[in-house]
Amino acid sequence: MRQPFRRELSNLIERGRDRQLRLAVTGLSQAGKTAFLTSLINQLRHAGVEAQLDMLPAAREGRLLGAQRLNQPDLGVPRFPYDPGMAALRETPPRWPAPTRGISELRLQLRYRPAQQGWLSPDIAHLTLDLFDYPGEWLLDLPLLQHDFYSWSQAQPLHTGDQRRALFSEWLAEVETLDPAAEADEAQLASLAEAYAQGLRRAKQAGFSNLQPGRFLLPGELDGAPVLQFFPLPQLSMSKEALDALPPNSLYATLAARFRYYQQQVVRPFYRDHFRRFDRQIVLVDVLGALNAGPERFEDLSQALGQLMQSFDYGKRSLLTRLFAPRIDKLAIAATKADHVTPDQHGHVVQLLEALLAEPLKDLRFANVPVKALSLAAIRATEAREVMHNGKRSPALRGTTLEGEDVLVYPGDVPPRLPTHDFWHQQGFDFPSFRPMDTPSDALAHIRMDAVIDWLIGDKLV
Ligand SMILES: Nc1nc2c(ncn2[C@@H]2O[C@H](COP(=O)(O)OP(=O)(O)O)[C@@H](O)[C@H]2O)c(=O)[nH]1
Ligand SMILES: [Mg+2]
Secondary structure, three states: OOHHHHHHHHHHHHHHHOOEEEEEEEEOOOOOHHHHHHHHHHHHHOOOOOOOOOOOHHHHOOOEEEEEEEOOOOOOOOEOOHHHHHHHHOOOOOOOOOOOOOOEEEEEEEEEOOOOOOOOOOOOEEEEEEEEEOOHHHHOOHHHHHOOHHHHHHHOOOOOOHHHHHHOHHHHHHHOOOOOOOEOOHHHHHHHHHHHHHHHHHHHHOOOOOOOOHHHOOOHHHOOOHHHOOOOOOOOOOOHHHHHOOOOOEHHHHHHHHHHHHHHHHHHHHHHHHHOOOOEEEEEEOHHHHHHHOHHHHHHHHHHHHHHHOOOOEOOOOHHHHHHOOOEOEEEEEEOOHHHOOHHHHHHHHHHHHHHOHHHHHHHHHOOOOEEEEEOEOOOOEEEEEEEEOOEEEEEEEEEEOOOOEEEEOOOOOOOOOOOHHHHHHHOOOOOOEOOOOOOOOOOOOEOHHHHHHHHHHHHOO
């Protein structure tokens, strides 16, 4: 075959099989997933005209023509509420998109002009992007699939950290008097399960992340169902063998059976239907929020993310593995809400993110999966300014707080490493939550959405 022809043909095959991309937007509750998806859709829809996407070559070169919503493949799942989210952002005063309470999907078709025009390549090509959104609380159920009831009970961080232990103290005191071999008392199980759920809700309120089971926080359609009436048994004094041999009506066996049911009937279908098949992934982390919340919660977030990333299948893929065993072959990890700090701190934010995810990053590097770490603001709520301070220029942020107060602040220095004891005690970190800015143009203001879009899908738009 002649060289040019062969190249054309291989381009064509390449495009043909990569027309579709499933992007996993992962992050714990409040990480910024819904804001990210809203901004992603918004930027791509306005790519040709108003969106500021200079870091994305297809947009910069004017080849990205825009994006259209298509009917999604799964008719049983609600559509991602993009229009309501945009409407909230355009209200006076603007509001953040409403928190996610269930699963939703969106299929976006991008139209672009291939960079190299040849007699075999089409004038206009398409890339279909499948996106879905879900409550972050449910994501932490994925690590629960790797456990049985015994190991799960032991893995729950109920005794680590003073603040966390305090939130569960009453429940712990009662659970520690239970005899695993005693006959299960339904009413007692129901009330202890409710008390455990309350502990999880309080811990969530207090900013903790590593909270399982996720449906206890946001039950969805399972509200009040007996499948949610279990809890871990910490500090078991009997051996696993002895526990496994207990009769089915014993307390231990009853809780273990409910745990298995939850795993098989709630978590596994969620994983199978939504998390098994992904091509690319972005992990969103509210690093700055964790820094604001203090050392115990910062460590808790690190634990939760480490566990979580073991639930995904990473690795290079060939045409065959793509067809039969899809894998995530490229990944971005992003510190969200970067507009909470001044631009000179963004480098440190990324270093801190890398330190927080050091363990999972090591595994990814070992698996030879390309990963990019960056900081971004999906929907920028502040403007970077400079103020004169003691005769020197220094950076500052201007924004409006959620309460409607206009402020000019310097939120603090971000440590480039995991914060030390001294950092927490001397320096700390403090910033307000901002209200979104008015959006005069169609495209939302952002920080580095273009860089992240380029990393995640740019290679498919050539
Ligand atoms: N300043 C700022 N705040 C953000 C940004 N993205 C999200 N937030 C804030 O974080 C909250 C949670 O975001 P959301 O997308 O709902 O998180 P999710 O739970 O992961 O879907 C929002 O209500 C905003 O207050 C951002 O880019 N900039
Ligand atoms: Mg959400």
